[in-house]
Structures are given as structure tokens and as C-alpha cells.
Amino acid sequence: xxxxDNRWNRRLFLHVPAIFLVLFxxxxxxxxxxxxxxxxxxxxxxxxxxxxxxVTLATEPAYFVFFVRSLFLAIGVSIFSVAVSWPxxxxxxxxxxxxxxxxxxxxAVPFLSGEVLRLISLQGMxxxxxxxxGVLLKIGSAPLRFIMYSNWAxxxxxxxxxxxxxVTTVYLSLLNFDxxxxxxxxxxxxxxxxxxxxxxxxxxxxxxxVGFLLCFIPTLxxxxxxxxxxxxxxxxxxxxxxxxxxxxxxxxxxxxxxVVLFLFxxxxxxxxxxxxDLRRTGFTGMGRL
Amino acid sequence: xxxxxxxxxSVLAAGAGAALSMPFIRPSWAQAQTVRALMWEAYVLPxxxxxxxxxxxxxxxxxxxxxxxxxxNKLRVGGAKEFDLVQADGFWPQLYFREELIRSVDxxxxxxxxxxxxxxKPENFKVLTDAASGAKIxxxxxxxxxxxxxxxAAVEPEKTDTIACMFDPALSGRLSTSARFEENIALxxxxxxxRLGSRDKPxxxxxxxxxxxxxxxxxGEIQKLLVEQKALLLTRYQDNPTLFQLLQxxxxxxxxxxxxVFRQLLTAKDGNPKEDFRHxxxxxxxxxxxxxxxxxxxxxxxxxxLELCNRFIDRMISAEVMKRIGETAGCSTTIDLRSxxxxxDRKLYLMDRSSEIADLFMFDxxxxxxxxxxxxxxxxxx
Numbered sequence: 001x002x003x004x005d006n007r008w009n010r011r012l013f014l015h016v017p018a019i020f021l022v023l024f025x026x027x028x029x030x031x032x033x034x035x036x037x038x039x040x041x042x043x044x045x046x047x048x049x050x051x052x053x054x055v056t057l058a059t060e061p062a063y064f065v066f067f068v069r070s071l072f073l074a075i076g077v078s079i080f081s082v083a084v085s086w087p088x089x090x091x092x093x094x095x096x097x098x099x100x101x102x103x104x105x106x107x108a109v110p111f112l113s114g115e116v117l118r119l120i121s122l123q124g125m126x127x128x129x130x131x132x133x134g135v136l137l138k139i140g141s142a143p144l145r146f147i148m149y150s151n152w153a154x155x156x157x158x159x160x161x162x163x164x165x166x167v168t169t170v171y172l173s174l175l176n177f178d179x180x181x182x183x184x185x186x187x188x189x190x191x192x193x194x195x196x197x198x199x200x201x202x203x204x205x206x207x208x209x210v211g212f213l214l215c216f217i218p219t220l221x222x223x224x225x226x227x228x229x230x231x232x233x234x235x236x237x238x239x240x241x242x243x244x245x246x247x248x249x250x251x252x253x254x255x256x257x258x259v260v261l262f263l264f265x266x267x268x269x270x271x272x273x274x275x276x277d278l279r280r281t282g283f284t285g286m287g288r289l
Numbered sequence: 290x291x292x293x294x295x296x297x298x299s300v301l302a303a304g305a306g307a308a309l310s311m312p313f314i315r316p317s318w319a320q321a322q323t324v325r326a327l328m329w330e331a332y333v334l335p336x337x338x339x340x341x342x343x344x345x346x347x348x349x350x351x352x353x354x355x356x357x358x359x360x361x362n363k364l365r366v367g368g369a370k371e372f373d374l375v376q377a378d379g380f381w382p383q384l385y386f387r388e389e390l391i392r393s394v395d396x397x398x399x400x401x402x403x404x405x406x407x408x409x410k411p412e413n414f415k416v417l418t419d420a421a422s423g424a425k426i427x428x429x430x431x432x433x434x435x436x437x438x439x440x441x442a443a444v445e446p447e448k449t450d451t452i453a454c455m456f457d458p459a460l461s462g463r464l465s466t467s468a469r470f471e472e473n474i475a476l477x478x479x480x481x482x483x484r485l486g487s488r489d490k491p492x493x494x495x496x497x498x499x500x501x502x503x504x505x506x507x508x509g510e511i512q513k514l515l516v517e518q519k520a521l522l523l524t525r526y527q528d529n530p531t532l533f534q535l536l537q538x539x540x541x542x543x544x545x546x547x548x549x550v551f552r553q554l555l556t557a558k559d560g561n562p563k564e565d566f567r568h569x570x571x572x573x574x575x576x577x578x579x580x581x582x583x584x585x586x587x588x589x590x591x592x593x594x595l596e597l598c599n600r601f602i603d604r605m606i607s608a609e610v611m612k613r614i615g616e617t618a619g620c621s622t623t624i625d626l627r628s629x630x631x632x633x634d635r636k637l638y639l640m641d642r643s644s645e646i647a648d649l650f651m652f653d654x655x656x657x658x659x660x661x662x663x664x665x666x667x668x669x670x671x
Binding site: 040041042043044060061062063065066123127128129145148149227228231232233235240243244246247248249250253 | 355356358359361362365462468469470471519522523524525527531534535538540654657658659661662663665666667669670671
């Protein structure tokens, strides 16, 4: 006979999270899919089943433009973040010594303030009267127009927002990496470049891919950064979705856009997960076995 | 067969669950002690609200929105029973009343209503009168326009006589508009219909010209115009503080706005030398106007709750509170404050120009939000 205490523990630790996920993740997702097949007319939901919203998304170039803009930005931001994260994470792991933990915790400092607050401060930094252009104007130089209300400004903001996530992921991966392998490779005559390309990079690829995805997925759906910094030509897909659910009241179209984004994100996750070996992500510690 | 036993752990778990859910359970007797308002955040004066709460032994709960469509969506989704009071402007109260989201009101129960400026007295201000029944459906609160605030040192005042000023390539990179799609399209509609000469032709709704009711041809031209304008804009500002900074720094020299930033610029106490900021209320093609109102939802029945709502509105439109709201939110008021205002304030808050509201096109619901959204998306994607 099963121990009642064990049964209760199992319920608590398995059923509660499962119910939470069903209530707040699965059901809203189902609602979103249903809504995407209905229509909105003059701010009212018309419960008639049709694929009109998906046809609109497929035929109206505007939404495609938003999506492509978001996609390119997400790829660019993620690649840049990975490229910047590697040296930072590598430095902390190799030279952090006993301050490794503190240095890695410092990466979380930006998260102590809200996203909107961080974006507004960045707006003040990059804007026409901000720190960068203010200094340039003071020394008699022309302001940098490309960082004022542009896709470049959004790029900088997104890197700023998600870089800590990527650094942390790569750091955790490198933390579990056995650096004796690099010494062995060097002893066998490999130069530093070869050691990196043939030992360090491939054995930390899983962690890097996880970091890339942790940056790519939220960047693809970003709505706040382009809203504050993107300027008139910086509207991204996520911002357009927010607009459908906000001022324009075209919820059904917004729901269809959300479903498309969800499916695309799932497909990307699926493709990238093929290259991920969880034992080498750095999260399990199994990479040392 | 399993036996259900009540042990100490299950009692503790049940107790904890009940305790955690208590804040979310509202007994019916507690509901009467709350006044719930769906309103613009700029109109909240914390000390006025606290005083009202103390005097009436109630709790005031405010939910904020930005644009009318957002409030309309919230009201429809939540149902009129979720709120007691709601704010709206332009012709939106008429829509709310048609859809039975708000109820009729009686000015006799709100003593401060006797102090309205002539244009906003119930017998003159027809926007808040139901045409079918003649019933009054709300109380005017603040008013304004969606005009052009400009730095006269950089923009010749004559240029702002026309909306074309906001489409002038000579001001490229120094212009800004708000991010609100309805007003961007409606303002461009005034320019386009003036150029096309289509205002006097039969309109889609069979009524006189309204920049919120447009033909497909007009919408097409508006889209072209807004795409051209996009290249001239520094940004579409999201909030007044951003526009304030842009105008004050000189990065932007002309912007469409509700005259609130204009007043903040003139009254700013930051020690910076003031530029020559001016505001064009109405251009030769026409202008957009708004009157913010207080409405009582249809969920409020006659009795104590309605009396509470009337008392709150009476407090909010009292001369003393309205003066402070004008200063805080930077808007003109519908209550006559001339006897308690300085000459400078009379000019700044357009107290002697309230009659001009009659010449402005009131904010309204777009004839087809779906078509307008498409136009706006095309502009944003171009």
C-alpha cells in the first residue's frame, strides 16, 4: 500500500505545477488559436469560423515586413550577443578565481530594475539630447543620427537586455568544461586557434545554442524596445501584435499573428534542439563525467 | 477502497489555501464601499482622492487607459458592472450609450455643473445629449484640441496655419507626431479631403463630413501622405515627457499634440531660458477637438451607488479641483475659472477661447477600425 504522505507529496510537486501550466499556459494558448479563427468587426468579436486572418497575414505585405524585420534583428542581436558573451564568460571562468561567483552574479544586476526603466534610461542615453549625442554636440561634432529612434537603437537595446542571459549560459557551459582537454591538445601540438576551434567551441556548442535561443526567442517577439527606441520605421512584429490587442482592437488578427509567431518559435526550437546535448549544456554537471 | 483521513498536514494546507484566496474573494457587502473608475491617469490627484475616500468612507479604485478604443475594449470585455465611472471623449460617449454601457445622468444632482462655461452648459453642449430621448449622458470635464505646438524661432507662425506644416520637407528630421493611429489618420484626412475637395460630396454614412468616416480613395491618399511624412519625422512620441524633452532641447521644432506639453513648456520651472513656443489650435483645413467627460456606467443603479458617483463627479468638476487638474494635466477646463485665474492663466488655458471648440471635429470612432489598422500598418511597414 502506498504511503499517504508520499502520495500527497507527489500530488503537490507534480499536480500543482501541471495544473498551473494547464490553466495559465495551455488554456490561453487554446483560446488564442480559437480567437485567431474568429473575426473582429468594429471592436466586436464575430464568432464565425474562417481563416481570413491567416489569409490577411499571408497576403498583406505589411505583416510580412514586420516579421522579416524582427527575424533579421533577432538573428543579428543573438549572434552579436553570443560573440560578445564568449570572451566575457571565458575571462570569468579562466581568470575569475575566487571571485567567479561574484562576477557571474554581477551579470544579473541589470535585472534588478524593470525592463521599461532600463529602456527609458537607454532612450535618455541614445536620444538627441542623451549622453552620447550630448557629448558630441558639446565638442562641436555632429550627433549620431543612426542611434536616435532607429533599428540600430533597438538593436543596442535588445543586446543590452539579453546579453546577461547569453553570458550566463555560456559561463555555465564553460564552468563545466574540463580545461585539461585544452592542455592535452596543446601538448599534442595544436595551436591556440586549433584548440579553440576543435576542442573548446564544439564541446560548448550546446550551451552556446541554448544562450542563442534564450536571446533569439524573446527578441523575435520584442515589443517594448522598438516602441521606445525604434522610431517611425522601427515597428517590429511583436509591437504590431501589441497594437492589435491595444489601440486598434483587431484582436483576432493579433491572435493569428501570435499563433504564427508561436509556431515559428517552436520550429526554430525544434531545429536547434537537434544540436543540443543536454549533458553538455553546463546545467547538469554531467559534462564532467 | 481508500480511506480519506484528515490529518494535521491537510488541515494546514486547507487553512493556507483559504488564507491565500481571501484577498481575491469580495463579499457583496464590501462591494458597495468601492468606487471603481476607468480613467486617464493624468486626472488623478492623490490628495483629492484621499479626501473623497475619507469623507465618504469608501475606497476609490482606478484603472487607467490611454486611448478611447482601449477603454471601450476594457468596458466591453469587463462588462459595465466592472466599473462605476468611465471617462471618454469626443463622440465615444454616444457609442457607449447606444450600446447601453453607460446610463443617463441628471445634472440637478451635481451642484458644480452650474459652473460650466457657456459652451458646455447642458442646453448648449449637444455632444452629451442622446438625440432620441434628449437625455444627458455625461458631464464635460476637460477640453482641448490636437493642434501643432511649435518653436516660433524655427518655424514661421504663418506656416502653422495649415496642416501641411507637418508634412514640410524643410523641417525634415525635426517633426514629431504622437503614436496614436486614429488622430494621425484623422488629421491627415483633413488635409487630404481639403486637397481632393471631397468633403462636400456625398459621404459614406450620408451625414456631413467627419474625418473619422472616410472613403477607400481618401484612405489610400492618406496612406501615401503618411508614408511621405514618416521620412520627415524624428520619432512618434509615446508620452508627453518624451515630447517635452524633444521640444525643449530643440531636437523637434513642431509636433502635433494636445497643447498639454505646450503649457508645460511655458510653465516649466527648470531655470532654462524659454524658447518662443506657440500652439496652433485650428488650421485652415480644420482641426480635431476633444472634450473629456465623466460617464456613469449602466451597472450603477439608482440609489446609494449613484449618489456616490454623483458626489465624486461633483468633487472632480468643482472649481478648486478643476484648477489644479488644469495645472497638473496641462489641459483647459470646461468649468468657468476666469474669476479665480490670473490674466496669464486665462490665455494659457484658453479660457476665453472655449467657443472655438464648436469649430473643431470631435474625436470619434474610426468608421472601420480594420481598414484604419491596415492603413496604419502599411505606413509603419513602408
